[in-house]
Amino acid sequence: xxxxxxxxxxxxxxxxxxxxxxxxxxxxxxxxxxxxxxxxxxxxxxxxxxxxxxxxxxxxxxxxxxxxxxxxxxxxxxxxxxxxxxxxxxxxxxxxxxxxxxxxxxxxxxxxxxxxxxxxxxxxxxxxxxxxxxxxxxxxxxxxxxxxxxxxxxxxxxxxxxxxxxxxxxxxxxxxxxxxxxxxxxxxxxxxxxxxxxxxxxxxxxxxxxxxxxxxxxxxxxxxxxxxxxxxxxxxxxxxxxxxxxxxxxxxxxxxxxxxxxxxxxxxxxxxxxxxxxxxxxxxxxxxxxxxx
Amino acid sequence: xxxxxxxxxxxxxxxxxxxxxxxxxxxxxxxxxxxxxxxxxxxxxxxxxxxxxxxxxxxxxxxxxxxxxxxxxxxxxxxxxxxxxxxxxxxxxxxxxxxxxxxxxxxxxxxxxxxxxxxxxxxxxxxxxxxxxxxxxxxxxxxxxxxxxxxxxxxxxxxxxxxxxxxxxxxxxxxxxxxxxxxxxx
Numbered sequence: 001x002x003x004x005x006x007x008x009x010x011x012x013x014x015x016x017x018x019x020x021x022x023x024x025x026x027x028x029x030x031x032x033x034x035x036x037x038x039x040x041x042x043x044x045x046x047x048x049x050x051x052x053x054x055x056x057x058x059x060x061x062x063x064x065x066x067x068x069x070x071x072x073x074x075x076x077x078x079x080x081x082x083x084x085x086x087x088x089x090x091x092x093x094x095x096x097x098x099x100x101x102x103x104x105x106x107x108x109x110x111x112x113x114x115x116x117x118x119x120x121x122x123x124x125x126x127x128x129x130x131x132x133x134x135x136x137x138x139x140x141x142x143x144x145x146x147x148x149x150x151x152x153x154x155x156x157x158x159x160x161x162x163x164x165x166x167x168x169x170x171x172x173x174x175x176x177x178x179x180x181x182x183x184x185x186x187x188x189x190x191x192x193x194x195x196x197x198x199x200x201x202x203x204x205x206x207x208x209x210x211x212x213x214x215x216x217x218x219x220x221x222x223x224x225x226x227x228x229x230x231x232x233x234x235x236x237x238x239x240x241x242x243x244x245x246x247x248x249x250x251x252x253x254x255x256x257x258x259x260x261x262x263x264x265x266x267x268x269x270x271x272x273x274x275x276x277x278x279x280x281x282x283x284x285x286x287x288x289x290x291x292x293x
Numbered sequence: 294x295x296x297x298x299x300x301x302x303x304x305x306x307x308x309x310x311x312x313x314x315x316x317x318x319x320x321x322x323x324x325x326x327x328x329x330x331x332x333x334x335x336x337x338x339x340x341x342x343x344x345x346x347x348x349x350x351x352x353x354x355x356x357x358x359x360x361x362x363x364x365x366x367x368x369x370x371x372x373x374x375x376x377x378x379x380x381x382x383x384x385x386x387x388x389x390x391x392x393x394x395x396x397x398x399x400x401x402x403x404x405x406x407x408x409x410x411x412x413x414x415x416x417x418x419x420x421x422x423x424x425x426x427x428x429x430x431x432x433x434x435x436x437x438x439x440x441x442x443x444x445x446x447x448x449x450x451x452x453x454x455x456x457x458x459x460x461x462x463x464x465x466x467x468x469x470x471x472x473x474x475x476x477x478x479x
Binding site for chain 2: 279
């Protein structure tokens with residue numbers, strides 16, 4: 001029985017009570033479902049094309065024949081982002097650059113790898129900016145690293161427990177998906193020619209409570225960059241080996257000169273070595289056969 | 294002994310510093326490097342490819358005489374060393390036995406041809422290949438096949454192949470002087 005303020009009352013049937021309860025339950029689930037429809041998306045990206053060709057389609061850059069002076073000083077830098085985007089902390093950039101540089105510093109034809117701090121590259125700086133970097137740091141070749149990272153956050157079914165208030169602290173109802181792409185493009189600055197490039201991809205999935213969502217997203221972002229950088233390093237080594245073969249195969253497109261103090265060596269090539277070795281044995285065997293006969 | 298030096302310096306790079314051609318060290322008096330540099334290699338692949346010619350040539354040299362072969366190799370090594378000092382002042386280091394391999398192949402082919410043994414067309418073909426490749430590489434400035442050193446690994450020095458082949462062939466030629474010929478025949 002439901003009593004009203006004027007003294008009158010009315011009786012609610014059992015069916016009515018169940019209907020009321022069902023409507024409340026449906027409302028709660030609907031609100032929870034609507035919360036799930038609201039997925040968050042955030043991302044940051046930089047573009048090497050926007051940096052090098054600020055004029056867009058109007059810009060025409062004709063690369064010339066690169067002259068590679070070995071051993072070469074290589075610069076490594078992150079492409080600056082547009083204003084308000086691509087704001088990776090400098091410390092993280094240094095960490096990732098060190099990850100990449102460590103693998104290539106020991107190569108015999110690399111004299112030094114110089115990390116170029118972000119302030120030295122300006123948004124849409126173009127090849128002119130690279131020329132300034134070349135003058136300041138003495139590097140003829142530069143590896144420009146760009147990236148694109150997108151993070152999606154969706155609320156899973158467990159998010160219904162947020163209504164309990166405690167659930168917001170302990171229930172990991174937020175599902176995160178971090179996709180990262182990194183790209184290293186190696187340019188010869190004087191000739192403005194792209195020598196080779198290599199990508200790296202990663203995908204990090206995780207979950208978090210609403211309270212520690214930001215922290216978890218930062219950790220996923222960091223892990224995403226590290227994994228993508230590791231893959232990019234592997235691809236860089238592969239592409240570098242391919243580039244070395246290309247330089248040998250097309251000397252008219254790439255000129256290699258050696259500065260003082262280079263390392264010389266004498267090496268036969270496998271086809272010639274096999275042919276000469278076999279020829280010597282056949283000739284000796286033939287002369288022995290004739291002698292026996 | 295030569296093989297031991299080659300293997301040791303390849304797989305224990307810390308010993309290579311004693312034997313490699315180092316221009317500064319040679320000019321300071323380390324003349325042994327003019328000979329030992331040919332036995333040092335930058336990698337196992339570098340060593341194996343050169344041995345593919347050097348080993349058979351060394352084995353077959355016994356037909357003519359190891360003494361004469363060793364003298365020819367020593368002469369070739371010194372000739373190439375002189376070329377490094379004179380013709381390549383910017384080259385700081387050199388290693389690799391390809392020059393000796395060319396010298397050995399040219400010596401063997403010339404020795405067999407001059408002795409008039411059977412199989413002369415094959416020996417002539419070997420001699421032709423060695424000189425043709427060396428001349429082409431020296432004139433163009435790069436290796437004939439793409440299987441050689443990668444840019445930056447080290448710089449190939451084709452002149453070493455040519456000088457090695459010339460020195461090896463010259464050492465195998467019969468002496469011109471009649472007095473020497475009489476002494477040799479006696």
